[in-house]
Amino acid sequence: MACGPPDYGDKLIPLLVQEDERVPGVPDVYATAVVVGPEPLGLHAHLREGRVIKLEGNPDAPNSGRLSALAQSALQDLYDPDRIPGPRKRREGGDANGDQAGGDEVGGDDAATAGFVEAGWEEGIAALGGAMQGGGVVLLTGASPTARDRFFEEWAAATGAEHLRWEPLEYEAARAANETAFGRREVPSYEIERADAIVCFGADFLGTWLAPVQLAGRFAEARDVDHGRHAKLTFVGSRLSVTGLKADEWVSCGSGAEGAVALAVAAVVAERRGGAGELDGLLSRYTPETVAAEVGVSADAIRTLGEELAAASAPIAIPPGFEGQGEGATQAHLAVAILNHVLGAIGERVRFGNAPRSGAIASISTMVGLIDRMRSGAVRTLLVVDANPAFTLPKVLGFEDALAQVANAASLSPHLDETAAGCSWILPSNHALESWGEVDFGGGATGVAQPLMPPVFDTRQAEDILIQIAAAGGVELGGVELGGSADFATWLKDAARRRRAEEDAQEDFDDWWRQRLASGGLIGTTRQTEQPTLDPAVASYSFSEPAMPEGTALVVYPTVQFYDGRGANRSWMQELQDPVTRAMWNSWVELNPQTAEELGVSNGDLVEVSSEAGSVTAPAFVYRGIRPDTVAIPLGQGHTAYGRNARGRGVNPLDLLPGTADRVSGAQAFAGTSVTLRATGERGRLVILQGSDSDHGRGIAELINVEEALAAEQEHEVDLGELVRAAYDSDPNSPYRWGMTVDLNACTGCAACVTACNAENNVPTVGEEVSAQRREMSWIKIDRYFVDTEDGGFQTVQQPMMCQHCGDAPCEPVCPVYATYHTAEGLNAQVYNRCVGTRYCANNCPYKVRRFNWFEYEFPYPLNLQLNPDVTVRGKGVMEKCTFCVQRVNRAKNQAKAEGRLVRDGDFQTACQQTCPASAIKFGNLKDADSEVSRQSRKARGYHVLDELYTRPAVTYLADVTHAALPASDHGEHADPGEHADPGDHAGGEEEGQ
Numbered sequence: 001m002a003c004g005p006p007d008y009g010d011k012l013i014p015l016l017v018q019e020d021e022r023v024p025g026v027p028d029v030y031a032t033a034v035v036v037g038p039e040p041l042g043l044h045a046h047l048r049e050g051r052v053i054k055l056e057g058n059p060d061a062p063n064s065g066r067l068s069a070l071a072q073s074a075l076q077d078l079y080d081p082d083r084i085p086g087p088r089k090r091r092e093g094g095d096a097n098g099d100q101a102g103g104d105e106v107g108g109d110d111a112a113t114a115g116f117v118e119a120g121w122e123e124g125i126a127a128l129g130g131a132m133q134g135g136g137v138v139l140l141t142g143a144s145p146t147a148r149d150r151f152f153e154e155w156a157a158a159t160g161a162e163h164l165r166w167e168p169l170e171y172e173a174a175r176a177a178n179e180t181a182f183g184r185r186e187v188p189s190y191e192i193e194r195a196d197a198i199v200c201f202g203a204d205f206l207g208t209w210l211a212p213v214q215l216a217g218r219f220a221e222a223r224d225v226d227h228g229r230h231a232k233l234t235f236v237g238s239r240l241s242v243t244g245l246k247a248d249e250w251v252s253c254g255s256g257a258e259g260a261v262a263l264a265v266a267a268v269v270a271e272r273r274g275g276a277g278e279l280d281g282l283l284s285r286y287t288p289e290t291v292a293a294e295v296g297v298s299a300d301a302i303r304t305l306g307e308e309l310a311a312a313s314a315p316i317a318i319p320p321g322f323e324g325q326g327e328g329a330t331q332a333h334l335a336v337a338i339l340n341h342v343l344g345a346i347g348e349r350v351r352f353g354n355a356p357r358s359g360a361i362a363s364i365s366t367m368v369g370l371i372d373r374m375r376s377g378a379v380r381t382l383l384v385v386d387a388n389p390a391f392t393l394p395k396v397l398g399f400e401d402a403l404a405q406v407a408n409a410a411s412l413s414p415h416l417d418e419t420a421a422g423c424s425w426i427l428p429s430n431h432a433l434e435s436w437g438e439v440d441f442g443g444g445a446t447g448v449a450q451p452l453m454p455p456v457f458d459t460r461q462a463e464d465i466l467i468q469i470a471a472a473g474g475v476e477l478g479g480v481e482l483g484g485s486a487d488f489a490t491w492l493k494d495a496a497r498r499r500r501a502e503e504d505a506q507e508d509f510d511d512w513w514r515q516r517l518a519s520g521g522l523i524g525t526t527r528q529t530e531q532p533t534l535d536p537a538v539a540s541y542s543f544s545e546p547a548m549p550e551g552t553a554l555v556v557y558p559t560v561q562f563y564d565g566r567g568a569n570r571s572w573m574q575e576l577q578d579p580v581t582r583a584m585w586n587s588w589v590e591l592n593p594q595t596a597e598e599l600g601v602s603n604g605d606l607v608e609v610s611s612e613a614g615s616v617t618a619p620a621f622v623y624r625g626i627r628p629d630t631v632a633i634p635l636g637q638g639h640t641a642y643g644r645n646a647r648g649r650g651v652n653p654l655d656l657l658p659g660t661a662d663r664v665s666g667a668q669a670f671a672g673t674s675v676t677l678r679a680t681g682e683r684g685r686l687v688i689l690q691g692s693d694s695d696h697g698r699g700i701a702e703l704i705n706v707e708e709a710l711a712a713e714q715e716h717e718v719d720l721g722e723l724v725r726a727a728y729d730s731d732p733n734s735p736y737r738w739g740m741t742v743d744l745n746a747c748t749g750c751a752a753c754v755t756a757c758n759a760e761n762n763v764p765t766v767g768e769e770v771s772a773q774r775r776e777m778s779w780i781k782i783d784r785y786f787v788d789t790e791d792g793g794f795q796t797v798q799q800p801m802m803c804q805h806c807g808d809a810p811c812e813p814v815c816p817v818y819a820t821y822h823t824a825e826g827l828n829a830q831v832y833n834r835c836v837g838t839r840y841c842a843n844n845c846p847y848k849v850r851r852f853n854w855f856e857y858e859f860p861y862p863l864n865l866q867l868n869p870d871v872t873v874r875g876k877g878v879m880e881k882c883t884f885c886v887q888r889v890n891r892a893k894n895q896a897k898a899e900g901r902l903v904r905d906g907d908f909q910t911a912c913q914q915t916c917p918a919s920a921i922k923f924g925n926l927k928d929a930d931s932e933v934s935r936q937s938r939k940a941r942g943y944h945v946l947d948e949l950y951t952r953p954a955v956t957y958l959a960d961v962t963h964a965a966l967p968a969s970d971h972g973e974h975a976d977p978g979e980h981a982d983p984g985d986h987a988g989g990e991e992e993g994q
Contacts, residue, residue: 025870031058031520033439033447034432035144036071037563038169039063039211040356040439042520043071045452051865052078052433052452054759056914060522062441063213066917069560071213072755073570074433079456079862082569082643083414084428086458087124088116116426121458124410124427125465129472131381131408137161138370138379139466142386143170145356146449147438147492151463152385153359159475161383164370168392168564168668169322170361171210176665177319177333180541181341182352182532189354189442190318192231193218195345197312199234199265199305200243201258201336203321206748207242207579208558216917219246220746225961226713226939230706232963234305236261237324239555239590239632240625242579245784245796246748248963251305252627255555255671256547257295258320259332261302263543264291265317266339268306276342278539283342295546309343316340316349323557323632326672328547330664335543341534353529354443363666364659367393374402381408383469385429385462390418391639392564394657394668396613412462415569421641429462430455436463436489438496438521448521456862463488549674552595554611555632556653556670560750562636565652569643571765572755575778578634579749579798581621582690582784585768587650588621590632591677596622599679603688606680609633611673613658616651619684624786624794631675649768687771693786700945701744701785701797702959709961712940730807731824735902737954738826738884739926740910741936742800744960746920747782749798753912753921754780757802760885760911762871764857777851779803779882780912790965797960800912800921803828803849803882804945807952811841811850819879826926826954827884837877846946850881884923885910905931926954 022028027046034041042061046054055075059065131137139156143149143165156163171187179185190205192198192215203209206216222231235247238255253261263286270276270283288306292299309315319336320329340350362370367389373379375398382403390400403409403422411420412429420426429435434456437449464487496516497509505512558564561573568574577584589607591599601607601620608617609631618633626632637650660669695701704712730737757763757780766775780802786794805828811820812828819834820841842850856876859867867873870887874880892908905924913921924933936942941958 027053030450030452031518032433032449032452033058033061033437033441033520034071034074034449035146035439036074037068037566038208039213040145040441040447041067041071041213042441042447042522043067044520045433047452048869050453053866053868054911057213058447058520058522061447061520062211062445063917064217065914066213066217066919067752067756067915068213068917069576069750069752069755070563070567070573072752072759072915073567073572075759075866076570076572076863077567078431078433079866080415080569080643081860081863082416082645083431083457084416084420084426084459086428087119087121088426089119089124090115090424091117119425121427121460124425125468125472128381128383128408128410128425128427128469129474132159132161132469132473132475134380135160136378136380138382139163140370140382140384140387140389141165143167143358143361144386145358145440145442147495148463148488149359150495151488151491152466155463155466155470159470159473164362164366165359166362166367166387166389166392169208169558170667172361172363172665172667173325173329173662174319174333176330177337178352180330181334181337181534181538182346183535184352184532186352186357187355188350188352190215190316191218191349191351192316192318193221194349195222195314195316196229196231197234197309197315198222198231198318199236199309199315200247200318201262201320201332202235202237202324203318204241204243204323204557205318205321206246207560207750208563209321212560212750213917216748216750217919219748220918220920223745223961225706225709225745225941228710230709230961230963232308234308236305237320238553238627238630239323239557240580241323241557242560242748242750244625245580245798248795250625250793251297251301253297254295254548254627255324255553255630256326256328256549257297258324259328259335259543260286260291260295260546261297262317262332262335262339264288264302265306265309266335266342268303269310269339269342272307272310273342278536279338279342282338282539282541295548314349315343316345317343322670323555324671325662325667326547326669327660327663328544329662329667329669331543334538334541338534338538346534347531352532356440356442358440361667364661364668365666367399368397368659371397371399371402374406377405377407379406381410382406382423383410383412383466384419384423385412385466388413388417388419388565390422391652392654394613394659395652395655396657397659412465414459415642417642418640427465428457428459429465430459434459435461436492438492441522446521448516450517456865461488463491547672549672551629551674552677553630553671554609554653554656554673554675555626555630556635556657557632559634559636562634565636565639565646568636568639568646568649571645571767572758574645574649574768575765575771576751576754577689577782579751579782579784580625581623582688583621583686584689585649585687585771586685587618587633587637587653588686589618590621590623590626592626592628592630593622593624594628595631595677596620599677601679604683604686606682606684608678608680609656609675610678611656611658611675613673614655616653616655617680618651619686621686631677685768685772687768689771689774689776689781690783693784695785698946699943701783701787701799702943702957703787703795703797703962703966704941704959705966706961706963709941709959730822730826734824735925735927736825737926738805738889738923739933739937739954739956740884740913741922741933741942741956741958743920743922743936743958744797744799745941745958746918747798747800748918749782749784750917751782752915752917753800754778754782756911756915757882759866760868760871761883762867762873764859766855766857770855775854777853777857777880779849779851779880781849788967790967793964795960795962795964795966799957801847801849801945802912802955803884804847804951804953804955805882805884807954808950810844810846810949810951814840814844816840825889827886827889829886830880830883832872832874832878832880835878837879839879841879846949846951850879853878853880905933
């Protein structure tokens with residue numbers, strides 16, 4: 001188990017005789033598995049001196065060694081200073097919104113904890129154990145494909161408690177639709193890497209839907225133009241998400257109309273392919289012309305899309321996501337399932353049996369029933385684990401008020417979220433990285449979660465707390481007394497032992513278990529199941545009319561930073577620029593330029609959005625990627641508790657929802673709400689650091705047509721010596737010239753690289769106030785540029801920008817103290833203790849990627865425990881920037897030297913390269929002709945940013961590729977759909993370095 005170094009007490013132990021398993025300065029690596037956001041992920045955790053300092057993906061897990069930004073930030077969540085440090089009980093006469101008098105502060109400086117005082121574990125467990133004896137017990141948990149879900153079921157059965165699962169972002173509508181269509185109540189896997197045409201009906205599969213880390217890699221593979229492939233992506237929806245911005249074509253479709261459009265497209269495909277058998281009668285009612293008249297989508301657009309899919313050899317359709325989940329969500333999923341059947345994708349590119357399994361989620365009606373019973377006193381004891389319904393349920397349902405009526409409400413959350421703030425007891429559980437567990441990856445593959453270090457605070461494993469509560473109430477689980485030596489780790493291991501016995505395995509169990517822990521549990525083969533066929537009864541299914549909201553429709557969507565709000569107290573996520581809007585630290589209301597003009601508002605003007613359930617006010621963001629009859633507000637902000645970074649920021653769009661649900665599955669409806677808009681006449685704060693959405697024709701972000709890209713690659717050839725000379729070989733005798741390539745065709749703008757760099761290199765966050773002054777510290781920024789197309793639309797290029805490590809670096813000759821210089825291996829180095837803070841280098845950098853420490857940025861305890869000891873923590877007055885992870889470079893060189901060889905390609909990866917879900921970043925030795933970075937640098941799509949300045953960068957960008965028709969110019973005319981060319985409109989302050 002990865003539980004830290006031996007406890008030597010207060011003694012200093014000389015390392016004259018080192019431990020065999022630990023080398024000072026070399027990280028220990030342990031495997032584990034967690035569920036972060038929408039998907040289970042395999043991790044490799046790097047530990048130094050018993051503390052986790054970096055998370056990376058497990059290459060053997062389905063996420064192929066890649067992680068999302070949210071998963072990277074789980075490390076910061078582990079060391080969150082606002083975590084609850086120990087058991088707490090509500091002060092007599094206190095409430096979550098009471099004054100500050102009395103009691104100690106829970107979770108650092110969180111003022112929302114005023115009503116709690118410190119308590120002992122024994123006191124809390126005894127009180128709840130006694131409360132359980134009176135009955136009326138409900139265990140409310142989150143839902144995830146983990147072993148703890150099975151444990152919760154067993155615990156509830158043994159104690160007589162009712163077990164409910166609440167997850168706001170779930171897939172019940174998809175499961176219900178697939179049960180109707182194929183008799184399989186599950187979510188299939190979408191093998192888009194095998195597709196040559198993809199149509200997406202609104203799901204943000206590159207951002208927040210299903211398995212974005214896996215799907216981003218598959219999407220990049222499907223569009224690998226260097227291997228002659230580039231599947232066209234058509235996005236059908238009311239708003240362009242992270243996925244929509246990567247689409248080659250946008251079919252603007254109102255929220256709620258996706259299912260009807262899918263049926264019309266299926267009708268065209270069936271017509272072109274000679275019929276769809278028993279479905280012909282159903283599809284005949286959904287001609288493009290009929291549907292176009294109902295939903296306001298062009299009949300020509302529907303017919304063209306159907307013809308393209310019919311002509312493709314391997315097409316696939318992706319169903320709606322959370323943004324389009326309304327009262328007709330199951331129908332929409334069923335319509336897309338029919339389309340996939342007509343396309344021949346079922347069993348080929350849409351496969352059943354490989355998705356992770358989880359228990360049934362409580363419907364909205366079930367939650368309403370729970371709230372009614374809480375109000376009436378029928379629920380005497382409520383235990384909440386891994387759920388925050390006080391924040392994730394629509395406010396109009398009144399969960400918070402009902403919670404106050406429960407006599408014994410206890411939260412087992414490690415954070416003081418809104419639900420915990422309303423409970424009478426808080427028994428904080430361990431963080432996921434401090435816990436035992438088992439994760440279902442799908443297809444028969446599982447991953448074991450093991451504690452990576454001792455708990456940072458006085459917390460316990462959530463399952464152990466439940467065992468102890470049951471024992472205090474005199475309850476037995478499975479015939480074994482719940483107490484004494486019985487704990488969840490034993491339960492987990494015993495369950496694995498029973499499974500091995502059923503499999504009649506011959507291998508010694510203890511050896512197998514140790515091997516499983518070392519590998520992360522990835523032992524065994526992928527389960528192959530028989531693929532279903534369409535149920536003939538679907539042909540007579542009665543689809544209702546599309547549920548289109550009247551007037552202006554509200555779209556509520558999760559973000560890559562916060563998902564459903566669980567990432568909101570992580571400063572890395574708050575300061576991560578949104579891939580679509582580039583905003584941070586707040587909420588916003590996305591408006592089409594036409595809507596904004598009618599309201600008389602521009603970026604940053606406050607807009608009040610009202611519905612029958614309530615109203616919220618937030619700054620406007622003007623965006624051509626949304627329909628005029630639609631507004632969008634992101635999920636995740638608007639917390640009233642949860643910590644210093646989350647509390648009081650932005651708005652919660654769930655306050656606008658009336659609490660409706662999908663008519664079939666009962667899943668929460670995020671779409672279909674009609675709202676009214678009003679300009680308040682006041683200005684808000686919209687922090688956006690990118691100055692312009694256009695590169696103004698300078699060729700900074702290049703976009704080319706797919707035919708041009710394929711033709712150019714066949715004719716292109718570059719000499720290796722020419723490549724190295726172009727990048728400036730500072731020392732011909734050195735065997736190394738380090739360089740990087742960034743494939744803009746693969747990059748989705750997800751910003752996982754930004755967060756990984758922050759974690760690896762001790763990059764501080766500056767906070768909202770300083771960010772609004774246009775100060776930023778991230779070594780990598782992602783600029784999002786728009787390019788006009790011939791049809792009046794636009795395409796998007798997401799471009800990571802970091803220090804270019806120029807061969808003729810403009811920053812070097814202007815430094816009066818030689819703090820920045822060029823190494824023999826081509827790195828632009830920065831000597832921190834030489835820097836005197838003149839900022840001449842930042843002024844002279846044309847790429848604007850150098851960061852100056854205006855303040856002494858703090859890492860409050862225990863955040864300081866996360867700092868990487870291999871990287872200097874910079875202080876006030878020091879300039880910093882990307883180093884190409886020089887500490888990793890040197891570690892690989894030292895290892896190679898000890899083995900008497902040169903560094904081989906693949907010996908190491910930079911932090912940004914390692915985490916990128918789309919594998920868009922490559923790093924290595926340009927002098928090695930066979931290295932991946934060298935081969936990539938010689939591609940026809942390769943170019944250097946601002947090449948005319950002759951700075952000779954070591955970073956080569958590969959131009960983005962699109963199926964859209966571009967204007968006849970070198971780089972295309974660049975649009976400005978966000979309409980915020982003037983930075984002063986939204987952030988204010990001076991440019992950094994000036």
